[in-house]
Amino acid sequence: YMGQPLDHALSALIDDIEARGLRDKILVVACGEMGRTPKINARGGRDHWGGSAPLLLYGGGLAAGQVVGQSTADASRAASEPIGNQNLTATLLHQLIDVGQLRTLTGVPDAVMRAATAADPIRQLL
Numbered sequence: 001y002m003g004q005p006l007d008h009a010l011s012a013l014i015d016d017i018e019a020r021g022l023r024d025k026i027l028v029v030a031c032g033e034m035g036r037t038p039k040i041n042a043r044g045g046r047d048h049w050g051g052s053a054p055l056l057l058y059g060g061g062l063a064a065g066q067v068v069g070q071s072t073a074d075a076s077r078a079a080s081e082p083i084g085n086q087n088l089t090a091t092l093l094h095q096l097i098d099v100g101q102l103r104t105l106t107g108v109p110d111a112v113m114r115a116a117t118a119a120d121p122i123r124q125l126l
Contacts, residue, residue, distance in 0.1 A: 006030070014058055027060025027095060031088070038074035041113050051077045055088065062125040086119035094121045 017026050035053045036046035052071050058064070068109060072079045093099060094115040102116060104107055 010056070010058075017051075017059060023059045024061045025059075027062070027092070028056070028058040029088075029092070030054075030056040030058075031082055035075065038076040049076075055083070057091075057125065062091075062095065066124060068122060068124045083122055084119065087122050089115045089117045090117070091121040094126060 010028070017023055017028070027090060032054045033050075033061065035051065036080045037049040039046075041047055046065045052075060054067060069080045070084055093112075097116075102113070
């Protein structure tokens with residue numbers, strides 16, 4: 001029931017960003033915390049499934065127009081290199097700041113340094 005309103009809202013936002021020429025200045029991140037089970041349950045629906053989840057990134061200077069990774073045929077898990085929360089965080093930080101320069105600064109909180117360096121960014125997007 002939320003798919004159609006989300007699709008409409010994201011489409012309108014992206015159209016507005018494009019019309020204003022702001023694609024490289026704004027990064028839109030839309031993700032879910034979980035996907036849906038690969039099998040229909042007894043009630044005819046799908047339960048929560050932490051094995052895979054949707055992620056959409058638009059703009060922000062990232063390489064556009066691609067699908068990164070794929071799931072197994074039943075969507076139960078990653079069939080290619082899995083992308084986790086740490087990879088998403090690293091990608092966002094690498095786009096927002098110069099991580100190499102960040103390493104030379106004093107007073108940067110350890111949590112920020114760990115988030116920027118704990119995992120590789122999603123290389124296909126940079």
